[in-house]
Amino acid sequence: MPSPAAPGPRNLLTDRPELYEARFPDPGRLAARWTEDVLRRHGAGPRVLDLGCGTGRDAAHLHAAGRTVTGADVSEAMLAYARAHHPGPRHVHADLRGFDLGQGEFDAVTCLDSALLYCHTNEQLDAFLASCRRALSPGGLLVAEMRNGAYFLGRTDLLEAPKVAGFAWGGTTYRSTTTLTVDRTAQLLRRTRRWTADDGSAPVEQHSAWRLVFPQELRHLLASHGFDVLELHDGPGPRTDPPWSEDGPPPGRATDADRLHLVARHPGPTTP
Template sequence: MTSGNLLTDNPELYEARFPDPDLLAGRWAEDCLRRYGAGPGVLDLGCGTGRDAAHLHRAGRSVVGADLSEAMLAYAGERHPGPRYVRADLRDFSPGPAGPIRSVGPVGPDVFDAVVCLDSALLYCHTNDDLDGFLASCRRSLSPGGLLVAEMRNGAYFLGRDDLLNTPTDNSLTWQGVSYRSTTTLHIDRTAQLLRRTRVWTADDGSAPVEQRSAWRLLLPQELRHFLTAHGFAVLELHDGPGPRSEPPWQEGDVPGTAADADRLHVVARLTD
């Protein structure tokens, strides 16, 4: 068995495994931006394959998509053109040529009207210092009154629930004539406050299995609210749905909910100082 991230290394396989034919994630983010009157400049952090960044671009926004994966960025530029794509670490980024970007380059020459961070990308900030770095970078990168729009797993869902934990789940798909099977297991590391994931990929082309290990920070709603407030953000929405990955999923015209109990968490916050 080898180790690696088969999906990050093969963005087309990622889109096959996690299709979004109705572009719900990008449409939901655009709905949030419109509802609170965000200006046109948007930074999509953790942009992945660029689907959501490209949708925001087509909606008339000036978009920079940022990710750590060179493969994802190359794919995004080819398959989802329109935004400008750059490599950046969401734990420490800043606009301008002199920005401290962990040696991966600045995200752009100007401040933004909104930062968008979807599909639990924010939860790759595993420590409090990581979260402080992310939010401090957002604050430096946003114009006065700028928005932060994020969507992620909800740490509160796992309080007393284990239906998603410790039991392998299988998924199969065929890509480029090869049949793939993934077996995914989630477990909680309570000491580190992380949801850890092990995913093993096998294929019928004779290649060795690939094991991927990753983790997300488990943030509780009020904990997230505290971090945002401490960094000068006013929370406008904090709820478990509807959203692009909630059940049932968000539809055009849906209004934000008020509960924060289900397995997804959605936040919109405005920089106030």
């Protein structure tokens, strides 16, 4: 969020989704293709809830693949943009840190691009998993893609220097300087991003954070909510190097690199 002295949007990219898509173009819909591949490999049914759907690109791709998709996000600006620019799915307002969209209404819940890690506390992670279990039908899948907390054990390459990036949209050039720091006490990866633009607008400084979740910690959390882990690996995936492809290698078993990919199944009630 901007500091009190920096007037402007609450979050430059979230409040202006057209800028988000300009900054993070995905013409090949790589994340959605990876997700569809996971759903097919594990035999998921057609009803999908895309949590943290953002601008709606991935949800629309899954809809075009023949699935019945609900996109959910906490940002009304993102939801309005998704309805206007990526129609097909149903779009609803929901906070992934605790939501109720019905009992057993979905065959799969997807949560991409580290959205799960906006659950900063143990209570929020528990609420997320309890909400997902309630939303899933027996045998339903939870599919997530996120940063890997284990990557930051002894590594500082992403923390050593600010990252500078820029893009142009609508005749204006935007530049960002991003700094990452690890808050070990809160187990958070904190991000400070300062935006400038050549249109004369005031700079905007934003602060956000992701929970650093470790693979074995994640396994324990999932087991405590009754999920069976089918896949947990660091690649290949939509944001790995090299990225996932339809004809590439199968999922690995290591959990060492900077992304983490999860597939878990809700087994349903046990029978005596």
